[in-house]
Amino acid sequence: MTRLRGLVLLSVVMLATSLSSWAGVFVSVAIGPPALPVYSQPLCPGPGYIWTPGYWAWAPGGYYWVPGTWAVPPQVGFLWTPGYWAFSAGFYGWHTGYWGPTVGFYGGINYGFGYTGVGYWGGYWRSRDFYYNRAVNNVNITNIHTVYNRTVINNVNVNRVSYNGGPRGIQARPTSQEMAVEQGRHFGATSEQVQHEQLARNDRSQFASANHGLPAAAATPRPGAFNTRAATPAAQSSVNRPTPYSNASNNARQVPRPPPDYQQSRASANVPRPPQNSYLLPRTSENVTRPSSYQQQAHRYGNVPRPGNNTQESAPEARNVPRPATMQRPAAAQQHAYNPPRQSAPQYRAVWRPPSQRQVMQPHQAGAQRSSGGSHQQGRPR
Numbered sequence: 169m170t171r172l173r174g175l176v177l178l179s180v181v182m183l184a185t186s187l188s189s190w191a192g193v194f195v196s197v198a199i200g201p202p203a204l205p206v207y208s209q210p211l212c213p214g215p216g217y218i219w220t221p222g223y224w225a226w227a228p229g230g231y232y233w234v235p236g237t238w239a240v241p242p243q244v245g246f247l248w249t250p251g252y253w254a255f256s257a258g259f260y261g262w263h264t265g266y267w268g269p270t271v272g273f274y275g276g277i278n279y280g281f282g283y284t285g286v287g288y289w290g291g292y293w294r295s296r297d298f299y300y301n302r303a304v305n306n307v308n309i310t311n312i313h314t315v316y317n318r319t320v321i322n323n324v325n326v327n328r329v330s331y332n333g334g335p336r337g338i339q340a341r342p343t344s345q346e347m348a349v350e351q352g353r354h355f356g357a358t359s360e361q362v363q364h365e366q367l368a369r370n371d372r373s374q375f376a377s378a379n380h381g382l383p384a385a386a387a388t389p390r391p392g393a394f395n396t397r398a399a400t401p402a403a404q405s406s407v408n409r410p411t412p413y414s415n416a417s418n419n420a421r422q423v424p425r426p427p428p429d430y431q432q433s434r435a436s437a438n439v440p441r442p443p444q445n446s447y448l449l450p451r452t453s454e455n456v457t458r459p460s461s462y463q464q465q466a467h468r469y470g471n472v473p474r475p476g477n478n479t480q481e482s483a484p485e486a487r488n489v490p491r492p493a494t495m496q497r498p499a500a501a502q503q504h505a506y507n508p509p510r511q512s513a514p515q516y517r518a519v520w521r522p523p524s525q526r527q528v529m530q531p532h533q534a535g536a537q538r539s540s541g542g543s544h545q546q547g548r549p550r
Contacts, residue, residue: 196259200337201231202376203328205402207386209281209306213238215314216298219290219305220248221279222386224330224376225365226262232375233383234368235399236281237391241267242355245293249349250274250283255334268354273347275332276340281305282320285340289320364391 201224209219222236241248251265252275263275271288282290282304291300299314300307307315331337342350357365368374371394373384379402385394386402393399 195226196261197226198259199230200255200260200334201253201330202381204277204279204330205233205382205386206328206404207236207402208400209236210238210387210389210398210400212300212305212307212312213389215312216240216244218246218248218298219281220265220361221250221281221283223251223265223279224253225369227369227375229372229375230377232368232371233379233386233402234365234374235383235385235394236279236387237364237393238389239358239361239391242358244296245269246355247271247288247293249354250277250279252277253331255331255337260331260334264356266350266354266356267358268349268352270349272349272354273342276338277330277332278327284320285338289318360391364388367392367394 204224205222207222212219217238218241220237220239223234224231225234226232239248246267246269249266249268249272252263253260254263254275255261265274266272274283274285276285277283278285282288282301289301290304291298293299294314297314299316300312301320302309302315302317304320309315329336329338332340368385371385372378382402382404384401385399387400388394389396389398
C-alpha cells in the first residue's frame with residue numbers, strides 16, 4: 169500500500185513538472201507552498217501598467233518564487249485575477265490566474281497592494297485611462313496624473329498563508345458572481361508573464377530550498393527585470409502593507425517609526441534630555457551636554473554682556489559700561505539737557521530825570537550866546 173502511494177505521488181510530481189501552469193493544466197502536489205514573503209512594491213513604470221502579485225510556483229527542485237511585477241494587460245479595461253493554491257483530497261492544486269473585465273476568485277489569499285483576498289482595490293479603469301489608488305500603489309505623480317487616495321479596509325484575516333482550504337489554509341469559498349467571472353470571457357497570461365515565470369524557474373536563488381522563503385528578487389518593476397536596482401528583495405516582516413514613500417505606499421514595516429509617545433519612550437530608555445533653556449539654568453547632571461566656552465564664562469560671570477547688534481538690548485545687565493564716543497553727548501549738550509522755562513521780556517517805563525544845563529538856561533543867556541556866536545563868525549577872516 170505504501171509503495172502504491174509512492175508511485176501515485178511520483179506520477180503526480182512528474183505531471184506537474186512536465187506541464188506548464190500557464191497552459192491551464194491543473195497541477196497538484198503533496199507538499200503545501202511556503203508562506204508568502206513580504207516585499208516592497210517597485211515604482212510603477214508608467215500609465216496603463218497593472219500590478220500582478222508574486223506567487224509560489226512548482227518545479228522539480230520544489231517551490232520557487234515568481235516575483236510580483238507591473239504588467240501591461242492584453243487590452244484596455246482588463247484586470248488581473250491572481251492564481252492560487254487550493255487544498256483538496258490530500259493534494260495542493262494550482263489554479264492559474266487570468267485577465268478579464270472583472271476580478272474573480274483567487275482563494276481569499278491576501279497578496280497585498282490592493283489584493284486583500286476579495287476583489288481588487290488598487291485602481292479602476294475610466295475610459296482608456298487607469299486610475300491608481302496611491303494608498304496601496306507606489307506611483308510617481310509626476311509621470312502619472314490619474315491617481316486618487318482611498319484607504320483600503322481589510323475585512324479578512326491578515327496573514328501570510330499562501331493556499332486555500334485544508335486544516336491551516338484560508339477558509340474562503342467563491343461567490344456565485346466570482347464563479348461567473350471565472351467561467352466567463354477572460355484571457356490567460358501574456359507572453360511577457362510566461363517569460364517572467366521561466367526566468368524565475370531558471371534562477372536557483374528563487375527556490376525556497378535556497379532562500380528559505382526570502383527570495384532575493386521578490387518584486388520587479390517590469391517582467392524579467394531581476395537584476396535591476398529597482399528589484400526589491402524579501403523582508404523579514406509579517407504582512408505586505410504600504411510604506412510611506414513620497415509617491416505611494418508599500419511595506420511600512422521596513423521603515424522604523426518612533427512610537428506615538430516619543431517623550432515617554434525616551435524617559436523609559438533612561439536617555440537624559442536637557443531642558444529647553446539649559447544654558448540659562450544651573451547644571452544638575454554631568455550627563456547634560458556642556459555649553460560652549462563662551463556660555464560657561466557667561467554662567468561664571470553673570471554680568472558679562474553678550475555680543476549682539478544692539479548693545480543696549482543684548483546686554484541689559486551691563487548698565488555701568490561706558491558708551492562709545494559716538495554715542496556720548498558733548499558737555500554743553502549735557503548741561504542743557506533740560507531747557508528751563510523761558511522768562512518774559514523786561515518791560516521798560518519812563519523815569520523822571522533832572523533837566524540838563526542846556527534846558528535850565530535863562531532865555532537872555534541863550535540869546536547872548538547866540539549873539540556872541542554871530543559876532544565871532546563875523547570877525548573870522550575870510
